[in-house]
Amino acid sequence: MTSQASRPSLSNDPASRGRRRIFAGLPALAAALALPAPPALAQTARGLWYATWGCAPSGPPPLSTALTLSGQTLRLVVRTSIGAGRLRVRLSNEMGSAPLRIGAASIGLRSSAATVYAGTSRALSFGGRSTITIPAGTPALSDPVDLSVGPFADLAVSLYLPGPVTVNTIHANAYQANYLSTGGNHTAATSLPIQRTIGSWPFLAEVDSDRVAPVIVAAGDSLTDGIGTTTNTNRRWPDWLARRFQAELSGRGPFAVVNRGLSGNRLLLDDASMPLAGRDLLERFDRDVLATAGVRALALLIGINDILFSPAFSPVPREDMAGGYLQLIERAHARGIAVMGATLPPFGGNVYFNPRREAARQDINAWLRSAGAFDLLADFDLVLRDPQAPERLRSSYDYGDHLHPNDAGYQAMAASVPLAQLAALAAY
Known part of the structure; x- marks a missing residue:
């Protein structure tokens, strides 16, 4: 935990908060006004990219x-949130300790299971080459390919790994069936010869579109990653949010939603015994949020694991959590990214529940609601809690572990987001 002396000032004086935010914004605004507009020709030559899908490795x-x-x-298999005329992919060897050789790669429009529509498969290249060796600890972007797809299209990204490979960089909980072939390079095959099905996304971090759209990154833990949702149905709350944008605000142009949730993740601390929970959000923020192509807004739901995994009789204090939230807000604002926060849903009845942890959740939620630190707030606690027992999820929204929502609960979360205000914050 941080010491009292090292924590940021948490003054709740509205005038003080307003002055801090105005003064903090002035240097950035002045610098932006002083910069010349980038040449249109240079933009056209390089191309501009907007993430249509992503996960957190x-x-x-x-x-x-x-x-x-x-x-x-x-x-x-991944699902787009906006359409595209051209696509590129971001691969990741960021958790690897040895170079990763990709012998061939392709992207196509998935029809069903491990099959792509005939004629849609496009070979991917990397700097003009069909193969790439990605150094340990780094990502790699493919060259763009022409492939016209609509929003909510299923894409199949195929990677041929020619040598023995231990998967070190992975998103463990895809809630999507993915496929491993029998031996050989089958990246160009319409139908993959399947050896086995896997429930993870190895080595794949992002798919980008050339379609201009504000990108909203949803960052958080298993409540964003989608534990409790039905596999192969894309019913995590960010999926429902993407569908709301399409259904309710299509006249304002497309809005992309990228899910950087990571089960077990925390705001403040790591756990060496849980490597698949990833680095805490303060550490992974640059890679998983700021590096997302076209990001304009952040939807932040994080903190429940900080409470659950903190000592039973001395849970994480709200001052430490508030300090972490303020750091993320300032880092996002410094890059022109708006931030929507969210209250922490109830977990009464869960194995980690006790009165002190519940008091910590209530205290943190009180700060989230009153501090005025976020540009916008979604009250997921209010939406999901049982009115008769507010420390518990509504039974109709409970996946069964009294912590994670089911499909209906995730839909209710997305439905409660102030959509027009979020769109206004993210819009160009």
């Missing part, structure tokens, strides 16, 4: 559970 997993491949092809 983590790892490495324990060796006893790590996926090992040898001369096989992965086919990974």
